[in-house]
Amino acid sequence: MSTPRISLPVIDRADSGIAVLNRWVTTTPEAQQSLADATLAAWARAPWPEGLLAVNCFVSTNGDTVLSYEQWTGERELRAYDGAAADAGRAGLDREIAAAAGDAERSEPFVCRLHRSSVTDARNVPSCVVITTFAFEEAATARAWSDAICHADATQPEPTPGSISRHFLLSLDGTDVLNYSEWLDEESHRKFLENPAQTPEWQQVEEFTGLTHGPGRRCRPHGGLTAPLSTTGSETA
Incomplete structure (x- = not known):
């Protein structure tokens, strides 16, 4: 090849x-x-x-x-x-x-299909990609959780520093999510986790239940x- x-x-x-x-x-x-x-x-x-x-x-x-x-x-x-x-x-x-x-x-x-994407900064080239999986009890909750994060991204007053894009892919049965997110660098993602946004939309994301956090890595x-x-x-x- x-x-x-x-x-x-x-x-x-x-x-x-x-x-x-x-x-x-x-x-x-x-x-x-x-x-x-x-x-x-x-x-x-x-x-x-x-x-x-x-x-x-x-x-x-x-x-x-x-x-x-x-x-x-x-x-x-x-x-x-x-x-x-x-x-x-x-x-x-x-x-x-x-x-x-x-x-x-x-x-x-x-094995998965793209559900939706949120692009916050198309100008910069990512040097860090965060790949994480999540398991949900119901497919509807998996979709709603992905949608809620994209909505929180779109409605916060200022873009998250260093965030370039997020992509949510669903397993074939819809109950598992692959979160593929692109960041300017590792430090940007680390600061996002240490200082999460406090908007009502992000707080709603934190209130979701019935999910299991799978392995996640900065790459x-x-x-x-x-x-x-x-x-x-x-x-x-």
């Missing part, structure tokens, strides 16, 4: 109907870097699957997690790749990555690949 390397995905691209987040927890920062390199290398050597738009790799800033984010045109194309013959589809790719993963612990892939982009002949986001990582 010979394609342009890109640094960040366009989460809200119109042609992406479904996405997959893969997560590995490594034992050392050195193992993290090695696995991130191996993940991109495995994708780069493989034939580009039909319907795959982009693959991006992230490493957590604390040195223990590698995440890859796949964007597909739709569920049919994703399922075709997942079910393909061992050497031509997901099974072969997973074997190659697993060989490089060593003792890293892999979570179940998170930096490690690199990525985009579909051949696509110019979306094509630049050297």
Whole structure:
């Protein structure tokens, strides 16, 4: 697979109907870097699957997690790749990555669709991406919680310093949320958590119940690949 390397995905691209987040927890920062390199290398050597738009790799800033984010045109194309013959589809790719993963612990892939986005600053380029999952008892609550955060973003008197965008993706059954947010830098996100906004809209977000906070990490982009002949986001990582 010979394609342009890109640094960040366009989460809200119109042609992406479904996405997959893969997560590995490594034992050392050195193992993290090695696995991130191996993940991109495995994708780069493989034939580009039909319907795959982009693959991006992230490493957590604390040195223990590698995440890859796949964007597909739709569920049919994703399922075709997942079910393909061992050497031509997901099974072969997973074997190659697993060989490089060593003792890293892999979570179940998170398959999701974009629900909504909130862009607060399109002028700046993020150097920090925060990737977090949440589990809810009901799909309606997951949607309402995501909507409430976007509403709180849009109605606060001043934008959150350093916040660039938030994107909320729902699992196929609607009960789990992937929150992908872009920040100018780590310090901006850290200050946001330490000094949360006190508007009524943000207070309403805090009042939601029936949710479980999943793993969350501050990350930096490690690199990525985009579909051949696509110019979306094509630049050297």
